Amino acid sequence: RYLCRGPLVALSTPSTPASKMNDVEINQQIKQMQQFIHQEAAEKASEIKLKADEEFNIEKLRMVEAEKAKIRAEYERKEKQIEVQKRISQSNEVRLGRLRCLKARDDAMQAILAETAAKLPSLTAGSGYASLLEKLILEALIRIDEAKVSVRGVAGQAPAAQKACTAAAAKYKDWAAKNKDAAFASSIEVAWDSSPLAAGIGGVEVSGFGGKISLTNTLQSRLMLAYETRLPKLRAALFA
Incomplete structure (x- = not known):
């Protein structure tokens, strides 16, 4: 046995061609793995992108579609609003046109009425006014159909109205004798009221039933009656 003294020296193993081939293959495999990993990462990144x-x-x-829908809805709302405003405006124009037409017609009718009313005073100065006054009184007496009545005329026409009242009272009694009983006809009393009417051009006012019922039969009231009853015919004649 020999005892070796001193440091141990590692013995180097000489490299062989087989070990070098293994290193090359390992490096190639590592590169292939790196390429595969890079390719997988690139594909994954592309897929994610x-x-x-x-x-x-x-x-x-x-x-974009939501915004388009919002814009379309807003456009449709404004379009409907414009259409409604247009219809309202057209309706207002038609209504105003009708009102203007009606006002023009009414103004024309009122002008005719005023023109006719202006001719009423001439009737009281005509020769036929006494007969007209008598007819107005008789008509009022028959319509009231009361035995005890009073008659009054307009201011300034008392003599003519009182004379017409006497003649109308006689004819009223004749009418009552034919259309009412004898007791009613014999009890008729037509009194003349000297207090004149507050306003009027011609005609009378007849009161009965103790003054509870009065019938105004003046020229103005007859004009308004004729105007109202003949208004449709007047409109047809003027505006047809």
Whole structure:
């Protein structure tokens, strides 16, 4: 046995061609793995990007369509509002046109009425006024159909009205004798009231039933009666 003194020296193993081949293969495999990993990462990144782009495009399309729908709804609302305002404006124009037409017609009718009323004073100065006054009194007496009545005329016409009242009272009694009983006819009293009417051009006012019922039969009242009853014919004649 020998005892070796001193440091141990590692014995180097000489490299062989087989070990070098293993290193090359390992490096190639490492490179292949790196390339595979890079390719996988690139494909994954591309896939993620495509998916992100697709989701972005879908969301963008959704937002665009939503905004379009909002714009269309707002446009339709404004269009309907404009249409409603247009119809209201047209309706107002038609209504105003009708009102103007009606006012023009009414003004024309009122002008005719005023023109006719202006001719009433001339009737009281005519020769036929006494007969007209008598007829007005008799008509009022028959319409009231009362035994005890009073008659009064307009201011300034007392003599003519009182004379017409006497003649009308006699004819009223004749009418009552034919159309009423004898007791009614014999009890007729037509009194003249000297207090004149507050206003009027011609005609009379007849009161009965103790003054509870009065019938105004003046020229103005007869004119208004004729105007109202003949108004449709007047309108047809003027505006047909």
